[in-house]
Amino acid sequence: MRIVPALCDRAIPLERRRWASGAVSLDAALAGGLAHGAVHEIYAAEVADAAAAAGFSAALMAGMTGQVRTSLWLRSRRAARQGGSLQASGWAELGGTPGRGLVGIVPDALTLLRAAVDALHCPTLGTVVAESWGRMPELDLTASRRLALAAEKSGTTLMLLRIEADPVPSAAETRWSVASAPSRALAANAPGIPTFDITLLRQRSGPSGMSWRLEWDRDQCIFRETALPGAVVPVSFGGPVADRAGGAMSQVA
Amino acid sequence: MVLFARIGNALRLTAIDALGARLGLVVGMTLADARACHPGLVAIEQDEAADRHWLKRMGQDCFRYTPRIVLVPPDGIGLDITGSAHLFGGERAMVDLAMDRFKALGMAVRGACGPTMEAARALARYADWPATSEPAAIRALPVNALDLGEETTRGFQRAGLKTVGAVAARPMATIAARFGMEAVAAIERLVGEERMPILTLKQQQPLHFERRFADPVTHQDTIAKVLLELMHEAALALEEIGHGGRRFRMELRRSDGATRTLDIATGAPTRDPALVLRLFDERIGALADPLDPGFGYDSILLAVPGTEPVVAAHSAFDAVPGGGEGAGQDVTELIDRLSVRLGPGAIRRLVPCDSHIPERAQLALPAIECAAPTPWPEPPPGEPALRPLLLFDPPQPVEVIAEVPDGPPHRFRWQCKLHEVRLYEGPERIAGEWWRRKGGEQTGKGGLTRDYYRVEDVRGRRFWIFRHGLYAERPDPRWYLHGLFA
Numbered sequence: 001m002r003i004v005p006a007l008c009d010r011a012i013p014l015e016r017r018r019w020a021s022g023a024v025s026l027d028a029a030l031a032g033g034l035a036h037g038a039v040h041e042i043y044a045a046e047v048a049d050a051a052a053a054a055g056f057s058a059a060l061m062a063g064m065t066g067q068v069r070t071s072l073w074l075r076s077r078r079a080a081r082q083g084g085s086l087q088a089s090g091w092a093e094l095g096g097t098p099g100r101g102l103v104g105i106v107p108d109a110l111t112l113l114r115a116a117v118d119a120l121h122c123p124t125l126g127t128v129v130a131e132s133w134g135r136m137p138e139l140d141l142t143a144s145r146r147l148a149l150a151a152e153k154s155g156t157t158l159m160l161l162r163i164e165a166d167p168v169p170s171a172a173e174t175r176w177s178v179a180s181a182p183s184r185a186l187a188a189n190a191p192g193i194p195t196f197d198i199t200l201l202r203q204r205s206g207p208s209g210m211s212w213r214l215e216w217d218r219d220q221c222i223f224r225e226t227a228l229p230g231a232v233v234p235v236s237f238g239g240p241v242a243d244r245a246g247g248a249m250s251q252v253a
Numbered sequence: 254m255v256l257f258a259r260i261g262n263a264l265r266l267t268a269i270d271a272l273g274a275r276l277g278l279v280v281g282m283t284l285a286d287a288r289a290c291h292p293g294l295v296a297i298e299q300d301e302a303a304d305r306h307w308l309k310r311m312g313q314d315c316f317r318y319t320p321r322i323v324l325v326p327p328d329g330i331g332l333d334i335t336g337s338a339h340l341f342g343g344e345r346a347m348v349d350l351a352m353d354r355f356k357a358l359g360m361a362v363r364g365a366c367g368p369t370m371e372a373a374r375a376l377a378r379y380a381d382w383p384a385t386s387e388p389a390a391i392r393a394l395p396v397n398a399l400d401l402g403e404e405t406t407r408g409f410q411r412a413g414l415k416t417v418g419a420v421a422a423r424p425m426a427t428i429a430a431r432f433g434m435e436a437v438a439a440i441e442r443l444v445g446e447e448r449m450p451i452l453t454l455k456q457q458q459p460l461h462f463e464r465r466f467a468d469p470v471t472h473q474d475t476i477a478k479v480l481l482e483l484m485h486e487a488a489l490a491l492e493e494i495g496h497g498g499r500r501f502r503m504e505l506r507r508s509d510g511a512t513r514t515l516d517i518a519t520g521a522p523t524r525d526p527a528l529v530l531r532l533f534d535e536r537i538g539a540l541a542d543p544l545d546p547g548f549g550y551d552s553i554l555l556a557v558p559g560t561e562p563v564v565a566a567h568s569a570f571d572a573v574p575g576g577g578e579g580a581g582q583d584v585t586e587l588i589d590r591l592s593v594r595l596g597p598g599a600i601r602r603l604v605p606c607d608s609h610i611p612e613r614a615q616l617a618l619p620a621i622e623c624a625a626p627t628p629w630p631e632p633p634p635g636e637p638a639l640r641p642l643l644l645f646d647p648p649q650p651v652e653v654i655a656e657v658p659d660g661p662p663h664r665f666r667w668q669c670k671l672h673e674v675r676l677y678e679g680p681e682r683i684a685g686e687w688w689r690r691k692g693g694e695q696t697g698k699g700g701l702t703r704d705y706y707r708v709e710d711v712r713g714r715r716f717w718i719f720r721h722g723l724y725a726e727r728p729d730p731r732w733y734l735h736g737l738f739a
Contacts, residue, residue, distance in 0.1 A: 015284065025391075048712075048714060049714070050643075050737070051641075051642060051643050051714070051715075051737030051738065051739060052713075052714070052739060054642055054643060054739065055642055055738070055739015056739070058739065059377075059739070070584050070626075070651065072587075072600075083642075083643055084643035084644050084645045084737060085617075085643065085644050085645075085646055086603070086642070086643065086644075087611075087615065087640060087641060087642060087643065087644045088605070088615050089614060089615070089629070089630050089640035089734065090638060090640045090642035090643070090644070090738070090739075091603075091737070092629045092630070092631065092632055093632045093636075093638035093639065093640055093641060094638060094739055097324075097626075098629050098630070099370075099603075099626045099627045099628045099629045100626045101602075101603065102588065102600055102601070102602055102620050103600070103601050103602070103603060103617060104591060104595070104599055104601070105599060105601070106595060106599060111595065114594075115591055115594075115595070118586060118587060118590060118591060121516060122347070122583050122586075122587045123583070124583055124584055125584060125587065128341045146374035146511045147450075168497060180712065180713040180714045180715065180739075181713040182675065182709065182711070182712070182713035183637075183676070183709060183713065183715070184680075185676050186637065188678070189267060189676050189677065189678075190637070190676060190677070190678035190707070191637065191676045191678060191707050191708065191709035191715050191738075192444075192637055192675070192676075193637045194637075194638065194715075194739040195713060196739075197713075216739070218632070218638075219634045219635065223527050251678075
């Protein structure tokens with residue numbers, strides 16, 4: 001009776017499937033997890049956090065795509081030149097399946113967005129990452145709305161990875177700012193597992209402004225919360241520090 | 254020049270060109286003897302596969318003379334010219350024409366014409382062209398022309414039967430009693446009394462589909478409609494041979510003589526007209542200078558230059574979206590579409606490459622060429638990432654201060670910014686590729702040994718840094734930043 005799960009699988013997108021990240025307070029803030037079939041914007045807090053933002057995207061991709069689906073990583077030519085080439089071994093070590101992944105290098109932002117829309121029309125694709133460096137005036141409200149609609153229709157998730165860019169109004173479901181965070185040292189002072197400081201800058205229908213420090217557990221493909229010491233939180237995150245120190249759950253209007 | 258092959262336990266000559274024959278070389282001589290006589294000999298090993306391939310190409314070229322072609326390996330081509338000789342000015346003119354064509358390619362050919370395939374073959378090999386009288390020429394052929402093996406041939410010669418005519422004049426019963434039925438059959442075939450079944454070369458129709466118009470067309474919808482019709486025709490033809498097209502070409506011929514050619518390629522063989530039309534649409538959209546119909550197109554031609562067999566697949570009734578093998582279909586289409594628009598190398602698949610040098614450990618192959626996903630080894634559980642997500646190639650130079658010369662970096666400057674190292678792990682020593690070095694010991698050619706450190710600075714950024722060269726290898730090794738961890 002394989003038809004039953006098939007029907008269930010098709011029925012779920014109507015009420016929007018969500019991927020539970022594993023970090024309890026994060027999932028609570030997102031009403032159950034990160035939505036499939038939506039556009040999520042991921043901003044690197046600084047240019048030097050490009051690798052952290054890419055790693056965060058790769059981690060989300062690994063978590064949301066699973067082992068059987070194909071994922072597509074689109075990069076602008078500038079991203080490939082300045083950010084370094086994407087390594088399959090490093091990708092695999094973040095839990096991804098680079099063997100099933102595709103990497104696209106496109107010449108400019110407009111081509112990037114067109115390719116992303118095309119990819120979003122493809123329902124069997126798991127996740128699409130579109131990485132761009134610098135300002136992207138082509139990504140206006142209309143363009144992002146188009147992306148969001150395409151994602152919603154097919155159920156494919158798009159992550160717009162923006163480096164060296166300032167947030168602009170868009171139709172994205174969520175907007176994140178990602179910075180790298182000091183990891184918990186392993187034995188003999190070795191660098192630990194990937195750790196990120198993330199801030200939910202905006203959410204379409206829900207609270208925003210909270211920050212978390214997350215560790216990515218590659219083996220189980222989930223995030224783990226680590227204590228976010230109040231002293232380390234940079235002022236640039238904005239909002240009262242007390243909100244984050246206590247559970248990071250209070251609503252920000 | 255000679256060709257040689259290993260026969261038994263010796264390298265023997267198998268073919269000799271005219272110059273070699275003049276020097277006294279013969280087929281069957283050992284290569285060592287030939288080299289001893291003529292040290293300047295150019296000897297090439299015989300490549301049977303290449304010979305067969307070339308023979309087939311020649312055979313296909315002969316379709317210009319007749320539709321029935323028989324390949325006689327290793328070096329013969331038979332043409333059944335019944336009913337087509339008059340088109341080329343008679344049998345003799347036709348043989349000359351065909352021979353001139355191959356001679357122009359620089360080949361040594363012998364040709365002849367006979368009542369049967371065997372007779373023509375024997376005449377070509379053992380008689381002079383042109384012969385005055387065919388039956389007389391056949392009867393005058395030496396007995397080797399019967400192709401019955403060395404022993405039988407010698408038997409005929411011992412019995413005083415030197416020519417085919419002499420053998421054929423004998424009562425067949427005695428020939429059969431002495432040399433077996435094969436000898437009789439060979440003689441009867443040669444003089445045209447018995448038929449031999451032949452296997453003709455199959456002619457592959459070029460997949461060309463053309464539509465000519467009474468009036469030039471300019472409207473884009475008409476062109477799209479015509480292309481769709483042509484594609485349906487192509488799909489039928491492809492289905493007949495069980496193939497699907499990998500490459501398609503459209504030629505738009507304008508009434509003023511200009512021709513515009515558009516090519517597309519697909520990742521998997523296809524016969525889906527709508528898909529091909531979409532890809533052509535993409536191709537037209539990606540053109541630097543748009544199509545200009547001018548006064549209109551006189552004709553449109555669709556060619557399928559590249560085909561591959563299609564494995565028929567049935568679609569599952571209860572296919573789960575996103576799961577199973579059937580799901581690859583629209584991903585393949587996406588790859589095709591993007592590759593047509595952005596160029597074949599735009600969408601790539603990362604494939605492992607057998608090298609321990611980090612920048613050579615992966616190949617980015619065009620996804621349109623390698624359709625199947627390639628497995629990457631799974632990292633061991635519980636370990637942090639040991640290889641970076643992003644790699645700089647070439648590595649970026651950094652200024653490093655280390656506590657001890659041989660030790661890990663203490664702080665480093667990359668892109669004018671100072672990074673204080675908080676945590677580190679290493680070194681992971683990756684040696685150069687010594688087998689690329691000259692003389693085994695010289696450094697530099699195969700690359701120096703690199704000592705890699707995984708470091709994390711105080712702000713939590715993780716880097717992959719290496720020292721290029723051991724202190725034993727060079728006095729002042731440089732430091733480089735090779736990659737970034739998440």
